[in-house]
Amino acid sequence: YKSPAYETLGFNLTKERLVHKGYPEEILEFEYDPSFPVRGLWFDTLYGNLLKVDAYGNILVCVHGFEFLKHSQVYELYPNKFLTLDESRVYVLNTLFNLPETYLIACLIDYFTNSPQYTRTNYGVRCGDLAMSFKSIFQDVRNAVDYVHIHGDLKSKTIENLDLYLKKDDRLPMFLSRIKDSGAKIFILTNSEYNFTDKIMTYLFDFPYGAKPGEPHRNWKTYFDWIVVDAKKPLFFGEGTTLRQVDTKTGALKMGHHVGPLHEELVYSG
Template identity: 75%
Template sequence: SFNSIFQDVRRAVDWVHIQGDLKKRTVENLDYYVKKDPRLPMVLARIRESGAKVFLLTNSDYNFSNKIMTHIFDFPHGAKPEEPHRDWKTYFDVIVVDARKPLFFGEGTILRQVDTETGALKIGTHMGPLQPGQVYSGGSCEVFTNFINAKGKDVLYIGDHIFGDILKSKKIRGWRTFLVVPELVQELHVWTDKCQFFAELQQLDCQLGDMYKNLDSSNKEKPDISKLRASIRDVTHKMDMAYGMMGSLFRSGSRQTFFSSQVVRYADLYAATFLNFIYYPFSYMFRAPAMLLPHESTVAHEQRYQIEAPMIQRARAIKTDSVTSTSATTDNGAASEVPAAAVAAKPAVHKETESTEETTVTVPHTRPSTPRTVTHTHDEDYSEEESDPNNKSDGENNQDPPADGKEARKTKK
């Protein structure tokens, strides 16, 4: 079953990370497994120059992290070509290893300081403050954010794991998130080089809509769409195969994958690499393009859509210049409001010195208007005897007469 396949793969991945030789083989072949980019020191230095603090938060231990980071920052220059080489720890304000994410975003662990000479943990719990150039182990997000004096939206967290990095930091701590998706390079490559597949799918979709264009509920015959469906399946298969044997990370036919839906929901930003920041000022406001809802994508703005539905009667009109609701009296004497649209039919008044133009805007009315007066007429013939379960007949009246001496009135219904 799919569940057993998932469990087997999960156990294998956990074993490789915890007990296997993954880290050992990686350290032995750093040039093969770890990609270096000379822009990295410059980007981190510019972020700090803008006034922000930069921290490193990793689940790896210090010895492994030190070897990886030393290799990544192994350049003859520093942040700029004319500057000398700097140790990797000087590019960060805070360094935390053995974070044990996603546990770090919840209860966390004990925060301890690391001896950078031996890699061993110092005895006792570190009570702060966090010093630049020092390395710390474990801790929790609550303690960490108190030390750096930044919470929630003050933090932009960059990670490559949708669950351990992005989802948990967003849901539990409300951090702003940046997801690194290296596969995005291939996704964009297919999007640009295989654009004819997307254009063909749109054309087939239009043809499918044309076959139903002039039909309504009175038609008994069904149009033959078997050829169009076969063509759509064929083009969709070609498009999926263009992404490789595993298909697209974001698309599954014409729908988005579960991973794609999580990216859209929990990642404020995502890109193939965070080095794209080099092309934007740090004051730049990133914003997502407006997305049309399914019902909005079917009607253009210039269309005047006439809705035929019972709920349209519950729309109320609002005037932009004055209140236009009046009261009317019904047969039972109760007052009721007249919608503003009923009294907004006055022509515009034009004078030489001033002009008054009334504009009516119809907005959805999802709730009924709150009554301003009593709208229920109580039954004056109501008798307490009828609601008494112990009263079996009209003749068995054991109640005392009213205090004013009047007889109690009884009615039968």
């Protein structure tokens, strides 16, 4: 995907979803700043802080909204400037798809913390009888992000503007072909459904030639040994999922579940 255009799209759609769920319309004025979020930050849902930590959990940087906390402030919240990676408290924003989410969390924490309508508490904010914990704000953002990716307009708007959101490289067919020629196996594993995946991949391989100039054009599926959509990562890797074959003409799943080895140029739903 092209950055920051794609992150901006996700950011704006998530804002709209939050307003639809009751958040103040003022948040629609937030504008995505690609210079702020980085991959791998932790969000402490208890105190509402974004944390940059080292491999051992030592806190290197602590940000509340857009306020960078001083060392003395960090020590008050985190003795020894250390935090254990507890999944019930900490969420790791470790993918490129988390970048707009990271920035939106910072925007919301900053907005509610500094708004004269809200009073800050240790673990959130209050406005009269309304109490919002930092954890509930985070969960609202998470739910909105999931909705935008699964049920919202993110995919349809991406398909409508492929040139705007996707980076196309005419070296891709040759690159994948050389990997296969070396004896390696290539697979694609995506959480997206088949129809969306097919449109994206068809666009990325839309060249008048195949692996080399002069060779005939090939369908994108021929470049992969195995193709799995609807993968439900990370569940796919942790517990495993039931595989079903996809009818590539209709996008529908075929009856029964797949057993035995996977076959080339077929598409499976996991």
